[in-house]
Amino acid sequence: MxxxxxxxxxxxxxxxxxxxxxxxxxxxxxxxxxxxxxxxxxxxxxxxxxxxxxxxxxxxxxxxxxxxxxxxxxxxxxxKAQAENWSELEVAERWQQLFKGTLLTQKFARKEKLEPAEYDAVSELVAVWRKRLMxxxxxxxxxxxxxxxxxxxxxxxxxxxxxxxxxxxxxxDEKALAACMAYVDLNPIRAAMAETPETSEYTSVKSRCEKAKAATSPNHKYQQPNTLMPFVGNPREPMPEGLPFKLTEYLELVDWTGRHLRSDKPGAIDSKLPLILNRLGIDIKHWLYMTQHFESRFKGLVGSVYSLKKACQSLGMKRISGLSACSELME
Structure with a gap:
């Protein structure tokens, strides 16, 4: 269902x-x-x-x-924090880049004076738009x-x-995020549309590779593509403003994984494993399997058993869908 x-x-x-x-x-x-x-x-x-x-x-x-x-x-x-910090004017301006809005919101965006009742109507509509923009x-x-x-x-x-x-x-969690991103970025290689991540057209990994080649400090968030969420490493603090890995670590991981997904390669497990796998505590065979079958193997919620149970509880779900796959591959 x-x-x-x-x-x-x-x-x-x-x-x-x-x-x-x-x-x-x-x-x-x-x-x-x-x-x-x-x-x-x-x-x-x-x-x-x-x-x-x-x-x-x-x-x-x-x-x-x-x-x-x-x-x-x-x-x-x-x-969510970004959307909540926008002013009402910024929300209206952003929404009206995509949709026409109303005569009142257009007037508001032009910073023209509104009557109290008009402002209340605009404010109510902007609250709806704020939710839609996230x-x-x-x-x-x-x-x-x-x-x-x-x-x-x-x-x-x-x-x-x-x-x-x-x-x-x-x-x-981080394991699910890393596996899913690699699964997405390696789609063209699995489909035999590209031979390497850096030659995979219309992918985020190609954009990241091109930017990294020209950067003096590729792990610095401001020397990464400004159209993509930056990698900011893995500081010992709550989830940072960015992806919780180093860019160079991630590119190394994707390149290593891609070589083992190629059907014309021997696929032997390399002794020089990317360090990020050890830090995330992911089994090598499980990793290679997930980066080939992530979409079909997992259901709507993906993560460790603990994070899966916690999410199901907050969602009010009595039945934990996909528990066996997460238990087998994410633990």
Whole structure:
């Protein structure tokens, strides 16, 4: 049975989510249709550009993404504190970058004087918009509707372009976050669309690799792509403002994992394992399995057994879905 979105997304449990949206048509979303020979490769750029544009409007950061032939993956971080700190004027300005708003909110955005009753009406509407600007469903909606309109116009047709719902997985701890990000970034390699992470088109790892090559201090958050959530290391303090790994550690991990996923490579376990695996306490075989089957193996909540039980309790869920997989692979 399909779960309500509120049972899949709870900021009290985690701010990190893996979302997947698939095309409903038989023809490719992107790439090349073998039956007609028509290329849709440029649409991958549409999606990448739209995702990176929206992260500048929403209080949502992009940790990882990969645009494939008939679907795309994105790992999102909801920055609730950022949204709550915006002024009412900033919320109105951000929302009206995407939607027209009302005559009153347009007047408010122009900083024109409002009557008390008018201001109350604007304030009430802005409160709704503030919640939407940190809502993953609205983020995905603003991505998909934009792409669907462009694709339908190009195809000179109407009707559904995407499946009705996007798939969402809550990433409850660092292990789940690292495994899911690597799974997303390595999608093109598993699909034989690229040979190495740095040549994987329309992925976050390619963008990070290109920036790292030009950086004098690649682990510094300000020398990483400003369109992506930065890596800030793993300080001994509460979850920092950024991904809790070093960029160089993560790139090393993805490169090592990618070499073992390639079917034309021997796949022997290297004695020089990335240190991040030891720090996260992840078994080598479990790691390689997760980075190939993350989406199919895990259900809506992903993390250690402790974090899974805690999240289910806060969500009021009596049955713990996916407990056996998390117990086997995340412990």
């Amino acid at each position: 399909t779960k309500a979105r509120k049972q899949q997304i709870s900021l009290e449990s985690t701010p990190y989510y893996h979302c997947v949206t698939r095309c409903v048509r038989r023809a490719f979303l992107c790439g090349e249709d073998r039956q007609t020979g028509q290329s849709f490769e440029h649409r991958r750029g549409w999606i990448e550009d739209r995702l990176l544009e929206l992260q500048t409007v929403f209080a949502i950061d992009i940790a990882a993404y990969a645009v494939m032939s008939n679907h795309y993956h994105v790992v999102l971080h909801v920055n 809502d993953i469903s609205w983020f995905i909606r603003c991505t998909n509707e934009f792409i669907a309109r462009k694709a339908n116009e190009e195809d000179q047709c109407t009707g559904r372009f995407w499946e009705g719902r996007f798939k969402s997985q809550a990433l409850l």
